[in-house]
Amino acid sequence: MTTTDIRETPAPEKPAHRDGNVLRWLGAYSASAIGDNVFYIALSWAAIQSGSPAQAGVVMAVSAVPRALLMLGGGVVADRFGPRRVVIGGDAVRCVAVFAVAGLLLGASPGVWLLAALGFVFGVVDALFMPAVGALPARITGRGQLARVQGMRGLVIRLANVVGAPLGGLGIALGGSATAFAVAGLLFAVSLPLLVGVRVGKLPAEAGPQGARTAWSELGDGLRYIRRHRILAPLMVVVALADLGFVGPLNIGLTLLADERGWGASGVGLVLAGFGAGAGGSALLLTVRGRLPRAGVVLCATCAVGAVGIAAMAYVPRLPVAAGVALLVGLLVGLTGALSAALMQTEADPAYIGRVTAVGGLVSLGVAPLTYPLTGWAAGIWGTAPVFTASAATCALAGVYGLCSRGLRAAELPTAPPRP
Structure with a gap:
């Protein structure tokens, strides 16, 4: 396999959406992301058929524990052995385990x-795979194309959410x-x-010996x-x-809110569809x-304004209005997430990118899911509106903190070099 030194060779001049190398990666990521969605549909169905609702909940939650414990180590592995090798190995292990x-x-x-053991294996693999x-x-x-790549990745995530669940349901039906x-x-x-x-x-650094440094160091x-930095x-x-302010309301609070308002499962689906459409946009x-100019300011501002929408969802009585608010929240929070990922990619030294990615994903992928019981408990005591409001305040605090940071406020995404 041919490799190039990214510190000495100019970045590819062609846009990412016309780069065959990027498109191969995008195709692989699409297949893997859809497979993830199908897998969790199959796992939840098998767990419900094999045990009690409580046991099914344990099966679905057990993968979050190794992700929370091992995610940072996964960043070290990605930087030490190269992310391509780790991604190939992760998909290979998941393929063998599922078959x-x-x-x-x-x-x-x-x-x-x-089934719980299978979920645990996926959690361990995810801790290495995701960074x-x-x-x-x-x-x-090239650095100038990373924001576009993050946008393409976001579209794939929305596609996987739309296609994966029906495909998993079709497999179960057949x-x-x-x-x-x-x-x-x-x-x-695939x-x-x-x-x-x-x-x-x-x-x-990969061309020479790695030395005797430990993973901890x-x-x-x-x-x-x-x-x-x-x-x-x-x-x-x-x-x-x-992430702490947003993940709980989206995954647990929305279901409780729909139950209170009598929207039913179809109402949950409509609100989630609104959010997904906004994030896809x-x-x-x-x-x-x-790229977007003044990326740091836009990132923090969309986070703060999106927090207002999160709080508003708990107070709108009509389902169509809630879906419209979710559309706006998805657009704003989705832009926050995409710009965050793009800035991590462009600001981090390539030798540290795996560890930077691991720290960035630790809360949303490892810690935040563990707060679901706390969200449900708080909603049961105080109701959904105070929980949504507190979550929105946390998101608003994130945006305000970012705007108060001179470095983040001045952050910009690089411009792609002109084509010769």
């Missing part, structure tokens, strides 16, 4: 603990959980040859690097506060434009 469970389901009904996925774009295209697991495994398998064909830049180096340090605080904006 194995699908085969077992054909012969017998699995116990709930087997590598976040670190890979910086190694396959042949039960075994068929749905097999579909997920097939999608993971991603592998595409990933093998992706060319990555080679860092100078490399992790410490990464954390110190972030803490001393004038943009990344405040950006991590903004990302953490925004922000991803499309970045894909088309490639």
